[in-house]
Amino acid sequence: MTILVTTPNGSVGRYVTEALRDRDDVRFLVRSAAGAEALGAVRGEVVRGDAADPDTVRRAVAGVRRLYLAHPFAADQAAVETGLALAALDAGAHRVVKLGARPFTRPGMVPDPVTGAHDTITARLRDAGVPELTVLRPDRFLQNFLPSAAALAAGTLADPGGADAARGHVDTRDIAEVAVAELLADRPVGGDLDVSGPEALAPGDLAERFAAALGREVRFVDVPLDAAWRAGLAGRGVPAWHVEGLYGLYANYRxxxxxxxxxxxxxxxGRVPRSAAEFAADLLAPAVGVPRTP
Incomplete structure (x- = not known):
């Protein structure tokens, strides 16, 4: 059995990698030398190249039987993920564990580009007849708050998702553990797996959990989805199509x-998910120099 892990340095992939780095039957697809260096020492094979390049894909999927399928949000995401999966199927793969996104269920919701890409890919995989398909559908990643650790330590949680948007914020370590279990199982659970934390938290609630771990007040600031928000992202070099995708996603949260x-x-x-408080104590507090409470 050979397992291919795509995006092994991603928010979820890094923990998938951590769980599988000592196995000799796992292959990791990285884009560059920097990606290989970030991966660190692994017992299995590392394939370098662009996931959109047919030659790279052929090398990556040769002999693969199980695939962890993930890709960053991108203009060509649907094409890249579908191409990888179909190539893996042609090479003999029979199991795909795809990282997707939690769907919006309220009536009248407008499709957004981020979740829409995952819907498109999943539909294509089902049409292709993947024998064993697991689609992980997680809610908002708690780890996405780590780049804002300094601002949180200074007392501000600024977020454009809406003050009343209570989400099941999920620790990506849990997503990875579910993915690895599905990859390695003799008989995977399969199907659509909605993955969330143990409680739905509005941003104000999340700020309270973070404040407790950091030992200081953290105040939620509602960032409006306006021209200033768009300009701020554009000023940081975010392409217009990416800004529109994020706008659609955050608007749906609201x-x-x-x-x-x-x-x-x-x-x-067979256990409860990690909580936001556990995430904050394990990862957020150390990121700003607050020692973990024993």
Whole structure:
């Protein structure tokens, strides 16, 4: 059995890699020498190249039987992920564990480019008849707040997702553990697995969890989805299509309000998900120099 891991340095992929780096039957696809260096020492094979390049894909999928399929949000995401999966199927793969996104369930929601890309890819995989398909559908990643650790330590959680948008914020370590379990299982659970944290938290609630771990006040600031927000992203070099994708996603968070919780962690791992408080104590506090409480 050979397992191919794509995007092994991503928010979820880095933890998938950590769980599988000592196995000799795992292959990791990285884009560059810098990606290989970030990967660190692994026992299995490392393939370098662009996931959109047919020659790279052929080398990556040769002999693969199971595939962890992930790709950053990009203009060509649907084409790249679908191409990888179909090439893997042609090479003999029979199991795909795809990293997707939690769907919006409120009536009247407008499709957004981020979740829409995942819907397109999943539909193509089903049409292709993947024998064993698991689609991980996580809510908002807690790890996405780590780049704002300095601002949080200074007392501000600024977020454009809406003050009343209570989400099942999920620790990406849990997503990775579910992915690895599905990759390695003799009989995977399969199907759509909604993955979330144990409670739906509005941004103000999340700020309170972070404040407790950091030992200081953290105040939520609602960032409006306006021209200034767009200009700020553009000024940091974010392409216009990416800004529009994020706008659609955050607008849907605001429209949906309170999201339901997923049971994927319990179904696959038999335990409750990690909480926002655990994430903050384990990862956020150390990121700003606050020692973890024993």
């Amino acid at each position: 429209r949906e309000g309170v999201a339901g919780l997923g049971d994927g962690v319990q179904r696959v791992l």
